[in-house]
Amino acid sequence: MSSLLLKTLTKKEEIDRIIRDTIDEVLVLRFGRCTDTVCLQHDDILAKSVTDVSKFAKVALVDVDSEDVQVYVKYFDITWFPSTVFFFNAHHMKLDSGTADHTKWVGAFHIKQDFIDVVEVIYRGAMKGKMIVQCPVPPERIPKYNLLYKDV
Amino acid sequence: MKKPSKKSEIEYCKVCRLHHDHGSRHKYFPRHKYLLSTFLDRFRTKIADVRFFLKNPSVLRPQEQSQNRVWCVFCDEDIVELGSSFACSKAINHFASSDHLGNIKQFLSKNGPAMDCIDDFRITEANVAKWEKKCQSLGNEDASSFKGSCEQLSGTSNDIHNKLAFKTMDKIENVPAHHINVLPLQYNTNEYQISHSELPGVAHYGSYLNMDASHLPLRTDPPTNLPGNGFGKHSIPFRSKDYPSNQEEENKQIKGSYSSPVMTSISSSHSSDACGNVHSGAPPPWLDANDGNSSNVQLNQSDMSSFQAKIPGKTRKLNPNRVGAAWAERRKIEMEMEKRGHAMNSKVDADWLPNFGRVWQSGTRKESRKEFEKEKRKLIKTESISTESEPVEIQPYISKRARRESGENGSG
Numbered sequence: 001m002s003s004l005l006l007k008t009l010t011k012k013e014e015i016d017r018i019i020r021d022t023i024d025e026v027l028v029l030r031f032g033r034c035t036d037t038v039c040l041q042h043d044d045i046l047a048k049s050v051t052d053v054s055k056f057a058k059v060a061l062v063d064v065d066s067e068d069v070q071v072y073v074k075y076f077d078i079t080w081f082p083s084t085v086f087f088f089n090a091h092h093m094k095l096d097s098g099t100a101d102h103t104k105w106v107g108a109f110h111i112k113q114d115f116i117d118v119v120e121v122i123y124r125g126a127m128k129g130k131m132i133v134q135c136p137v138p139p140e141r142i143p144k145y146n147l148l149y150k151d152v
Numbered sequence: 153m154k155k156p157s158k159k160s161e162i163e164y165c166k167v168c169r170l171h172h173d174h175g176s177r178h179k180y181f182p183r184h185k186y187l188l189s190t191f192l193d194r195f196r197t198k199i200a201d202v203r204f205f206l207k208n209p210s211v212l213r214p215q216e217q218s219q220n221r222v223w224c225v226f227c228d229e230d231i232v233e234l235g236s237s238f239a240c241s242k243a244i245n246h247f248a249s250s251d252h253l254g255n256i257k258q259f260l261s262k263n264g265p266a267m268d269c270i271d272d273f274r275i276t277e278a279n280v281a282k283w284e285k286k287c288q289s290l291g292n293e294d295a296s297s298f299k300g301s302c303e304q305l306s307g308t309s310n311d312i313h314n315k316l317a318f319k320t321m322d323k324i325e326n327v328p329a330h331h332i333n334v335l336p337l338q339y340n341t342n343e344y345q346i347s348h349s350e351l352p353g354v355a356h357y358g359s360y361l362n363m364d365a366s367h368l369p370l371r372t373d374p375p376t377n378l379p380g381n382g383f384g385k386h387s388i389p390f391r392s393k394d395y396p397s398n399q400e401e402e403n404k405q406i407k408g409s410y411s412s413p414v415m416t417s418i419s420s421s422h423s424s425d426a427c428g429n430v431h432s433g434a435p436p437p438w439l440d441a442n443d444g445n446s447s448n449v450q451l452n453q454s455d456m457s458s459f460q461a462k463i464p465g466k467t468r469k470l471n472p473n474r475v476g477a478a479w480a481e482r483r484k485i486e487m488e489m490e491k492r493g494h495a496m497n498s499k500v501d502a503d504w505l506p507n508f509g510r511v512w513q514s515g516t517r518k519e520s521r522k523e524f525e526k527e528k529r530k531l532i533k534t535e536s537i538s539t540e541s542e543p544v545e546i547q548p549y550i551s552k553r554a555r556r557e558s559g560e561n562g563s564g
Contacts, residue, residue: 012502019506021487023480024470075524077511089476090483092508092517103511126475131509147511 010066026057032082042108088126097135107143226255
């Protein structure tokens, strides 16, 4: 169901195009697999919220199993799925959620409102010129994970 | 440390018309200040009406006594002119009284602005004394003419200003025509002109007179054409010669108007020019003059809208300090050029990477990109090295002696 509403990107060119064509809006890129259960839950939240944030955000899914996309998987240091990366005017937006990785959101959102709040905070921060914003989601709803440095 | 705000008793604010527990702070609230200014302005207009009668006392007829009433907001009482012979006499006496002054002070201290506006809401005793003198002089003059005017004017009017107009007309009747060259303006200009126009087809049904006694300018020059009125062919007869005859017309008009307020019809032949009208589908006169300009304006607007539509996204000005603003502007221009058909560099470099701050990296984002590209190159080199080496064929081990022997056998 979510694939009907959200675009799934499988090539680097498509990702480049969507990053370059999204102007003055937040671009949400979800890196994950459509077969993974957590990814499915995450995609469900994204699909339900896409209309609510449509005026200031765009959402797209990236299939991590595609070979063409591996360069981005490495570039963005994606080790957990699903991982959500935020862009604004082709600039990466960081999100300080209290976890080890500020460059992306790892895991699924619990509720729709959390995702909308995060996108809104990113949009507001970006419009003010901030490259990193504070996450508005309360800590109990932020997924926890261990970040490994080069498999250590 | 902030002191906890003391909760005071619930009070009712007459100005804001609500209950509150703000205590004495309430009068400083901006909403209260705003409502207070409108509240006092309304009362000022009422006082202004009463002051008018202070300067121009007029006789109050019995049938209008019940209608001539004023509510005093400071004293919370209704002042009805029952049993008074002059208009607003009880109101004038009330506003001059000491009780009223006391109530004003109390109100202003509780609700309001500074005490310097007390005089706006009261009448001084000196003014009252003057008014009383005028009333006395009036009382002597009007004893005879009062009854006559009552018979003439049968209609009732709720507007206290009309009383003054009746008064002036009564005066005019008694004054001989040759003594005066000017008349106070009794009616609103348009109605007067309409009712007195001698155009063909005009039916004198009488005019609905909205008599506003506050407009009493004395005209010295007989106006020939009043601006903005197409009926200015016949001037208002303010000339002494025409006065007696017109006075009768005026009286007739008055009679007709107060018995039944009826509109005056306008001759259609005069109003409809050769140009046509709304019913005939003619264009309005303001567009005729601007024919060329309006079309140009429309074109410009359409140009603007098309130009704005070309630029995607919001038309309002965005923050120039937002993230990636310079890049966004450049990109917008590129996209516009592409849409127009210019062959721009639409092909994106395959190695293009967005601005990204990596996880295990310190320094600027450009450095992270450079670092990534280094890693990529290293990876490619190692891969190429591995692909360039030929696949080794596994062969069984042949000893040196066996090779020598096979070599000798071959040579021998």
